[in-house]
Amino acid sequence: MPVDDLFPTRRAMAGLPLVLSALLVGCSPGSETAELRQRLGAIAEQPAGEIEPLPEFEPYEAFTYSAASMRSPFELPHAMADDEDGEGPRMVQPDLTRNREPLEAFSINTLEMVGMIRQRGRIMALVRDTSGQVHRVSRGSYMGRNHGQVDTITEERIELTEIVPAGDGGWVERPRTVELSQ
Numbered sequence: 001m002p003v004d005d006l007f008p009t010r011r012a013m014a015g016l017p018l019v020l021s022a023l024l025v026g027c028s029p030g031s032e033t034a035e036l037r038q039r040l041g042a043i044a045e046q047p048a049g050e051i052e053p054l055p056e057f058e059p060y061e062a063f064t065y066s067a068a069s070m071r072s073p074f075e076l077p078h079a080m081a082d083d084e085d086g087e088g089p090r091m092v093q094p095d096l097t098r099n100r101e102p103l104e105a106f107s108i109n110t111l112e113m114v115g116m117i118r119q120r121g122r123i124m125a126l127v128r129d130t131s132g133q134v135h136r137v138s139r140g141s142y143m144g145r146n147h148g149q150v151d152t153i154t155e156e157r158i159e160l161t162e163i164v165p166a167g168d169g170g171w172v173e174r175p176r177t178v179e180l181s182q
Contacts, residue, residue, distance in 0.1 A: 092171045094147035094163040101142045103127060103135055108144035112181040113158055125153045127178070148176060156180050 103111060106129050114134060115126040125137045137143060137158065141150045146162040153159075158178040166172040 092163055092173050094171065103129065103137065103141070103143035104145060104147075106130060106144065108146070108148055108160075108162070108176055108178065111143060111178055113178050114181060116153065116155055116180075123153050125150075125158050127158070128181075143178075144176070146174070 110130045112128050113125050114128045117124050117126065117136075122138060127135050127137050127143065129135065137150055137153070139150055139153060142148060143150065143158075143160065144162060146164045148160040148162040150158055150160045157180060160176050160178070162174045162176050163171050164174050
């Protein structure tokens with residue numbers, strides 16, 4: 001292909017201004033622009049709507065942490081309690097060799113006290129298990145899955161002490177109550 005064929009001729013260059021002017025005429029404001037201006041004018045003439053007032057916020061109250069002097073929840077609880085004599089810590093551990101009583105098969109939360117009786121000067125609580133069977137419980141009896149031993153029986157409740165794992169291989173005592181059900 002000769003080099004002269006690659007460049008436009010003078011005649012083609014003379015027609016270029018005509019093509020460009022035709023393109024510019026096509027971009028001049030026309031009926032579409034007038035229609036757009038008419039719509040904007042109609043919108044501007046509409047009455048302004050009301051703006052909702054800003055919501056009122058309650059004043060912020062700073063939280064004061066008041067448990068700084070208490071034991072951290074990330075520390076292990078004390079697994080050993082002091083003796084009443086003040087002779088130092090005593091080891092808490094359940095008797096794993098004793099025979100289990102029937103109410104030790106149930107969680108303490110599922111047992112309910114349904115009454116109390118006195119028989120020959122001895123106070124006994126009546127406790128219903130999840131199967132509906134009623135058992136007699138006296139001071140020293142065991143109930144619940146955590147080696148709970150009955151300490152006190154009153155007309156309103158049974159107070160017992162459970163021995164639960166402390167998490168560090170030891171055991172800790174935990175007081176529990178079973179209230180009289182209505």
